[in-house]
Amino acid sequence: xxxxxxxxxxxxxxxxxxxxxxxxxxxxxxxxxxxxxxxxxxxxxxxxxxxxxxxxxxxxxxxxxxxxxxxxxxxxxxxxxxxxxxxxxxxxxxxxxxxxxxxxxxxxxxxxxxxxxxxxxxxxxxxxxxxxxxxxxxxxxxxxxxxxxxxxxxxxxxxxxxxxxxxxxxxxxxxxxxxxxxxxxxxxxxxxxxxxxxxxxxxxxxxxxxxxxxxxxxxxxxxxxxxxxx
Numbered sequence: 001x002x003x004x005x006x007x008x009x010x011x012x013x014x015x016x017x018x019x020x021x022x023x024x025x026x027x028x029x030x031x032x033x034x035x036x037x038x039x040x041x042x043x044x045x046x047x048x049x050x051x052x053x054x055x056x057x058x059x060x061x062x063x064x065x066x067x068x069x070x071x072x073x074x075x076x077x078x079x080x081x082x083x084x085x086x087x088x089x090x091x092x093x094x095x096x097x098x099x100x101x102x103x104x105x106x107x108x109x110x111x112x113x114x115x116x117x118x119x120x121x122x123x124x125x126x127x128x129x130x131x132x133x134x135x136x137x138x139x140x141x142x143x144x145x146x147x148x149x150x151x152x153x154x155x156x157x158x159x160x161x162x163x164x165x166x167x168x169x170x171x172x173x174x175x176x177x178x179x180x181x182x183x184x185x186x187x188x189x190x191x192x193x194x195x196x197x198x199x200x201x202x203x204x205x206x207x208x209x210x211x212x213x214x215x216x217x218x219x220x221x222x223x224x225x226x227x228x229x230x
Contacts, residue, residue, distance in 0.1 A: 013097055013100075014097070014100075014101050017097055017098065017101055018207055018209070020125065021121065021124075021125065021165075021207060021208050021209065022164075022165035022166055022207060022208075023165060024124060024125060024165075024208075025153075025156065025157070025160065025165035025166070025208055026163060026164065026165040028124075028153055028157060029157055029163055032150065032153050032154050032157055034150070034151065034154040035153075035154040035155070035157035035158045038154065038155065038158040040178055040180075041175070041176060041178075044155050044158065047151050047155070048218075048219050050151075051148060051151060051152070051219055052219050054144065054147060054148040055116060055148060055216070055219065057144060058115075058116060058119070058144070058148065059112060061081065061085075062112050062115050065077045065078070065080060065081040070109070071109075071111060071112075072107065072109030072110055072111055073109065073110045073115055074108075074109055074110075075096065075099055078095070078099060078110065078118075079092075079095070082095065082122065085119075085145060087119070087122050087123060087126060087145070089126040090122060090125060090126050094125075095122065098118055098121050098122060098125075099118065101121075101209070102114045102115075102117050102118040102121065102209070104213070113213065113216050116212070116216060117209060117212045117213060117216075119145065119149075120149045120152065120212055121208075121209060121212075123145055123146075123149050124149065124153065124208075152212070152215060153208075155215070156208055156211050158175070159171065159172055159175055159211075161174070161175065165207075165208075166205040166206060166207050166208075167195075167198070167205065167206040167207075167211060168204060168205055168206075169192075169195050169199075169204055172191065172194070172195050172206075173188070173191045173192070173195065176191045176194070177191060194214075197214055197217075198210045198211055198213075198214040
C-alpha cells in the first residue's frame, strides 16, 4: 500500500488540496455527461485498451522532459513540460503543492506513475468550471491529455454514486456487485480488497488522487502493479 510521506507542516496544505479536488469532482458531474453512459464494469473495462495506449504515449512525454535520464522529473523539468502542454494556468505555488502531494514515496522526484497523476490533477483543477469557458478549456492542453483524462474522470464519477466527490465503500461494492449484471459480480472479499487498496488512510473514503494511482494498476500500465504494491 502506498502512503503519502509528508511532514506535519505540509498536512494542512495537502488537506486543502484534497478539499479543493473533492469540490472539483462534485462540480464535474455537470460537465462530464459521459459517466451516465457507463452501466457496468464491463463498460469501464472496454475503455482500457485505448487508455493504455494513450498513457504509453504520455510515457514518451515524460521521457522527453526527464533530461538527466534518472527516471524522475524535478520541479524545473515539470515547469517546462507544463508550459509546452499549455497547462500552466495554475500558480507556481499551486503546482508546487501538487508536486509534493503526488510524490507519495517522498523521493523528491516525480516518477512516471506519479507524473500521470500529477498531470491529471493539474489538468482537472485548471479546467474551467463553467460552460461559458468551454472554448477556453479546449485550449488548455493537447487532445492527447483531454482524450486520456476525461474518460478517467468519468469512471470516477460512475463509481461516486452519491455525488459527494469521494468514493465510499458501500457504493463501490454495490457497483462491482451490480445485481443487474450477475456475470460481472465479484466476491465480497475481492471488492473489499479493491477498495482497501485505494483507501490509504483507512477512512472509508477515497479521493480522486488515490483512485488515480489504483486505476493505473487496473488499466495494466507496464510497471504500475509493481509500483502500487511497493
